[in-house]
Amino acid sequence: MMKKLTAIGLIEFTAIHAGIGAADGMLKTASVEPFMMKTLCPGKFIAGVHGEIGAVQSSVATGLGLYPSTVADSFTIPNVHPDVVTALSGCTRITKQGALGVIETFSVASAILAADEAVKAADIDLLEIRTALGLGGKGYVLLSGDIGAVEAAVGSGMRKVEERGLLVGTTILPRPDKTLLQQLT
Structure with a gap:
């Protein structure tokens, strides 16, 4: 059973290589855990993390900065339902x-x-x-x-x-x- 998630952040990339590289950076930057990391159609990759809000914000900011030209969309939700x-x-x-x-x-x-x-x-x-x-x-x-x-x-x-x-x-x-x-x- 997955533990209750409070803050989540996710970046959607238009390139799989960029998503994987950014996911690595996101996980190494702050004390976060993976939430959703997978390939999608058509050739996209999503990198999602969860944890304390400050750590999630830092992690997402890092991911956004690594491969900015391949970012399709992103978010941080401080208190996800x-x-x-x-x-x-x-x-x-x-x-x-x-x-x-x-x-x-x-x-x-x-x-x-x-x-x-x-x-x-x-x-x-x-x-x-x-x-x-x-x-x-x-x-x-x-x-x-x-x-x-x-x-x-x-x-x-x-x-x-x-x-x-x-x-x-x-x-x-x-x-x-x-x-x-x-x-x-």
Whole structure:
């Protein structure tokens, strides 16, 4: 079982060699632990760390400085919501029936940011954060709950990603077909 993460930081690179090199530097710079380090489609690499906020900020700053021309996106979240970590692992359950919300982004980092913002904004279930495997480098977030909560959550997550210029789009289904939900989750 993964321990509770407080601060997380992640850099999305457009080149695998750069991501691996930066990940090494990130881990050596500060007292952080790896959170998510892997290749993604199409030929990207994400380097994520967790730890105390100061250490995470220092680690991410180092990673950003090592291969700046290959950075696609990045973030530091000082107090990540625990449901974000669960949704990234794909181990969620639908407990709040009702509407389905979708937030689609041009980067994995922005999808994670949108999910954290959404789950902090309203009482929803964060179902999944899909990260760029077979998605052409994009990411998306699935969430569910009553229609008002889903609208608030999607709106909040959408605004966070729009600020970065990385929003593809959003959809809210007030009453999704149950077989669709089974296929998506």
